Amino acid sequence: MRPLVVGTEALLLETDSAEEVAALHAELLRRRGELGGVRDIVPAARTVLLDGVADPAALGARIARWEVPAPAASEGPLVRVAVRYDGPDLAEVAALWGVGAQEVPAIVGGIAFRVAFCGFAPGFGYLTGLPARFHLPRRATPRTSVPAGSLALAGEYAGVYPRSSPGGWQLIGTTDAVVWDPAREPAALFAPGVRVRFEEVGA
Amino acid sequence: MSGLLVLRAGALTTVQDRGRPGLAHLGVPRSGALDAGARALANRLVGNAADAAVLETTLDGVALRARAPVTVAVTGAPCAVRVSGRPAAWGAPVRLRAGAELDVGRAESGLRSYVAVRGGFAVPPVLGSRSTDLLSGLGPAVLSAGTVLPVGGAWIGPVRGAGALGVPGPPSVLVLPLRLGPRADWFEAASIARLLRSPYRVSARSNRIGLRTEGGPRLARRRGGELPSEGMVLGAVQVPPDGLPVLFLADHPVTGGYPVLGVVPSGRPLNAAAQAVPGLEVRFVSA
Structure with missing residues (x-):
């Protein structure tokens, strides 16, 4: 580090x-009082930013000496999200994976995702956990409007669009879960460190 | 009846307070008044807490009608202030009777004027702030004519007689102290040296998200490839592929994938950047 x-x-x-990053982030939250x-x-x-600190150089030297344990697989709150596999890119994703479209829900449902970080828009979580063989390219031409609640994949990440916005990720399904509501506490369903399981509606 | 009715919204007028610091990990930009010094002064003049919500105008001011008696103050970019057609003080508390019309005129220098009302503008907060965030769309809508702005109870002291005398006006050159890092090693050293001795200009494509530069030498990268997205701070000077530095202001994205050459400290340099009009000369100096 x-x-x-x-x-x-x-x-x-x-x-x-x-x-x-996951291990360091978990350790920073645990030891926040020491910061x-x-x-x-x-x-x-690949990074964790600490903003609003008094002496960044001294703090950096201190944290560089930390022993950072690997996080336990069960660490972090677990959120279950119900998904309908009705995305317009489902067939294309299945083809890229070399499986039938009907196998995608079981593949995605079997993966233990974790929110690595948020960005792009408030409440948009970048979920890691996809094995390398399931990593996907972005769409060559981004869509001008992706509906809110779309379950999408790109590169090493999965994500759910918090609100309708342009986007270039591959859309495999839809959820009614409200991933972002500024009037709710917590506003973000997918905060960094949260574990996520996608379950097929009716399965 | 209470509150202030927007008669003329101006080119871009928003409600701003101190924004939403502490939520970057959820993808929420900081937002808040770009010229934090002018916001604090306007609030002090009317006896508010320094972070009460004010109006931030862009270039051509705003006009409001008081529906009940209020005290206001205008700071930031110097401009003509009129109350029901009569000249009134800039940088000092101004009393408005019920029905009086406040006209905040075009900026005579600088870009953004600030209007505080005693008690603060009490639009509903979102995530603890009344700021409009133009990147993510959080907070109240941009002002439009016909909107009524409620007034709250955020005063903490008396109205001050002291005006804005002694506050430096917008500068004729924007000097930005630059502390190199964290990604200065992505750029040719000779190219960084050139940046530090060459004038740039403020681009007309600047906004609350970033101050874009033009007209100076383009930064040359010594390493190619992409930087994985990383956390961005207020005042970061990011260099996109065109090689022209962009200074991140309050509505900047929380993460970004272009390397950050250096950071301009908050406080006076960023307050000055908030008042920089397109075409103004920009100088980066080593800090």
Whole structure:
């Protein structure tokens, strides 16, 4: 893990993998009290940003000495999301995976996803857990409008669109779960560290 | 009847307070007034807490009618202030009678004026803030004529007689102190040196998300490839593939995939950036 100072009050902790980010993020939340005040802890693809810290260089040196344990598979709250596999890209995704479309729900349903980080839009979680053989390219031409609640895949990630927006991910299904509601506590269903299981409606 | 009726919304007027810090991990931008110093001063003049919600105008001000007696103050970009057609003070508390019309004129220098009302603008908060976030769409809608803005109870002290004397006006050159990192090593050293001795200009494509630059040398990358998305801070100077630096302002995305050359500290430099009009000269200096 490499600490990189960002301006006068932030610190970027760089790792080599999504798994290391997950472990480091969990440890930072556990030991938040030792950080001496931090406004934002923002995990991303290979980094965790600590924003609003008093002395980023000293904090970075301190965290670099931490022993960061791998997180237990059962760590983090579990959210079950009901999905209808009715996405317009379902057949294409199945073809890319070399399976029949009817097998996709069982494949996706068998994966233990975890929210690695949020971005793109409020409440849009990037879910990791897809084995490498199921990683997918983005669509060559993004859609101008993807409906809210679309379950989508791209690269190493799965995600659910919190509201209707343009998007280039492959759409395999739909959920009625409200993944983002600023009037609700918590506003985001998919906060970093949350574990997610997709269950087929009626299955 | 209470509150203020919007008569003329102006080019882009939004409600802004201190925004939504602390929610970046959920994909929520910070938002908030771009010129935090002008917001705090406007609030102080009318006896509000420093982070009460104010109006942020863009270039051509705003006009409001008081539906009940209120005290207001205009700060930020200097401009003509009129009350029912008569000249009134900029940078000082102004009393409006019921029915009086406040006209905040076109910015004479700078870009964004701020209007505080004693008690604060009390539109419904979203995630603890009344700020309009133009990137993610959180918070109240951009002001439009006919909207009534409610007034709250966010005052904490008396109205101050002291005005905005001594507050520096918008500068003729925008100087941005740049602390290199975290991705300065993605760029040619000679190219960074060139950036630090060359003038740029503020691009007309700038907005609350970022101040774009043009007219200066393009940064040359010493390593290709893509940067996996990483957390972005307020004041980050990101360099997209065209090589022209973009300074991230309050509505910036929480993560980004272009390397950050350096960071401009918050406070005065970012307040000055909020007042930078298109075409203004920009200088990056090593900090």
